[in-house]
Amino acid sequence: MLKTRSDLDDARLTKAAQAGDRDALETLLRRHQPKIHAICRRLAGNDADGQDATQEALIAIVRGLPRFHGTAKFSTWAYRVATNAALDELRRRSRRPVPAPAETDDRLAAAAAGDDPASVAVRLDLDAALAQLPEEFRAPVVLRDVAGCDYAEIGQILRIPPGTVRSRIARGRARLAEAMSANGGNHHDTPQRRNDEASRP
Missing domain, CATH: 1.10.1740.10 (RNA polymerase sigma factor, region 2, helix turn helix motif)
Incomplete structure (x- = not known):
């Protein structure tokens, strides 16, 4: 064939x-x-x-x-x-x-598209929390939890050692959780994060 x-x-x-x-x-x-x-x-x-x-x-x-x-x-x-x-x-x-705040524009666009208000709120909470992360933490967290890249690939993308990737993701996730809690948002959770936490000794 x-x-x-x-x-x-x-x-x-x-x-x-x-x-x-x-x-x-x-x-x-x-x-x-x-x-x-x-x-x-x-x-x-x-x-x-x-x-x-x-x-x-x-x-x-x-x-x-x-x-x-x-x-x-x-x-x-x-x-x-x-x-x-x-x-x-x-x-x-x-x-x-x-x-004008981009959040307002995104809310209006989501409402016009008929998106669920609760899911829009969660997305905007996550955006606000990610915006508080320095680049060195934001990029590896997004590549892991959004794109699903493994540690070795993230290391190649960012040109840093895999051990540094792992450390930055852990610290970035911790800061992200703190920021979302402070903003009243939901806990940031992804399949990659659950797998990473389950594999810890």
């Missing part, structure tokens, strides 16, 4: 895309866009900046693909690009005049 492009692994699709196969490139982008957007959205802290960072990341991936040598997995490289795009967006935002 012939394989379709959607059945091919990232390595084969990457080589095809680098050779000029547009369909292979589009398949790669569609495959990884949800996690790229999730990373950008959580790091940026609101829908508008998250979308801007996602677009910048996708453009950077397309432009940088010819220089991708395959020393890491395509996903690792793509998530590094996404992380950098989101952090760059945060730095640009810090230099801009302060607009």
Whole structure:
């Protein structure tokens, strides 16, 4: 049976895309866009900046693909690009005049879309708590708990040792829990966090 492009692994699709196969490139982008957007959205802290960072990341991936040598997995490289795009967006935002609260815009957009108010509140509580984390903790927590990356991959993305990744995630989660409690929000919980805690000696 012939394989379709959607059945091919990232390595084969990457080589095809680098050779000029547009369909292979589009398949790669569609495959990884949800996690790229999730990373950008959580790091940026609101829908508008998250979308801007996602677009910048996708453009950077397309432009940088010819220089991708395959020393890491395509996903690792793509998530590094996404992380950098989101952090760059945060730095640009810090230099801009302060607009109306993004939280208000997100609440209005969610209401218009018919989202459950309780889930919107939890999401905004998490955004507010993440915004209080320094970059060194925020990025590894998002990559672990939102993107589901393992410690080794996060180390490659952030270019830090796996032991440092583990330490920063633990400290970041602790700060996140404190911030959410202080804000009256729910405890931050993900399958990755439950697995990590269950594996502790």
